Amino acid sequence: MNTVLSRANSLFAFSLSVMAALTFGCFITTAFKDRSVPVDIHVSKVMIKNVDDFTGPRERSDLGFVTFDLFANLQPIFDWNVKELFLYLTAEYSTKSNTLNQVVLWDKIVLRGDNTKLNLKDVKSKYFFFDDGNGLRANKNITLTLSWNVVPNAGILPLVMGSGHKSLAFPETYETAKSY
Template identity: 45%
Template structure:
C-alpha cells in the first residue's frame, strides 16, 4: 500500500497540475485581445541647448512640452493587473535610424481601480532628453508616441504602441534652458 505522505504528494501534485491548466485556459481568453487605442499628443514645442553631463561631456539637451489625452480604462479586464504607460521621443540621426534613437520622457503606472484617463496639459518631462551626437538642433522629425505594457495576472506581458503620434521640429538655434548644469 501507499503511505499517507505519498498519497498526499499525489493529491498536491494533481491539484497544482489542474491549477496550472486552468490558469493557462484563463490566459487564452485574453490572448488575442487588441489593446491598442487612439492617443492624442498635440501642441508640442521643443527647445534645445548645450548641457554638460559628467562622463559624457558636452551634449545637446532638449525640453519638449505638449498635451496628452487618452482613455485607457477599457484595457482593464479580469487579467490586467496594471498598466505601465510611457511617452517616447523617437528621432533619426545621420549615424542611426529612428528605431535606435528612442528616449523615454515621461511615465506613469496605473493600477486596476485607479482613474485610467490621462488628460495632461503641458506635461513636463520626468527624464532628460540628451543626445551625445548633437543631432537634435534643427532636427525636423522628432516623433512622440505613447506606449504601454499591460501587466497581466496570468500570461505574457503585452507591449502596445498607441495609435497616433505627433512630430515636433526642433529649433535651428540653441535656447537657454532652465537649468542645463544638472548631473
C-alpha cells in the first residue's frame, strides 16, 4: 500500500520538522540574552572644514574630522550562537532642518575567534563626516555611539547599542578649504 517514495517523503518531512524544532529550541536558549557591554570612547582630535559640496547645489558644506580612541571588551557577547559582530560608530546630532542626523564614521567586522578586546588608539574616521549645510559648525551637541549587529547561527539579527556614549563639540573656529 505504501510505496517507497511515500515512505521516503514521510521520513523527510518528519526529519525537517524535528530539525526545525531543534533549531528553534537552540534559538530560544540565547534569544533573551543581554548583548550590551560597556564601551569607552575618547575623542582626541576634532576639526571642521567648510568645503565645496559637489553633490548638490553649489554651496559650501561642513566636513568634520574626528580622531578617537575606542575601548571595549566584546567577549561576553560571543557564545555558541554568534557567528560575527558588525560594529559601527555613529555620530548623532540635530540641525534646524533635521531633528535627527546620523552619520556612520567607522565600522568593523569581528568574527568568532578574532580578538574581541578592542583597544584602538588615534583612529581616524573611515567615512566622510559631511553635513548637508553648516550644521556641524552651529551644533554644540554631537553624540558618538558604538552599536553592533549580532549575526547568529539561528534566530533574529539584534541591533545593540553599547553603553557609554561620548558627546563632542566642534571648535568655534573652522578652516575654509581652498577651492582649486
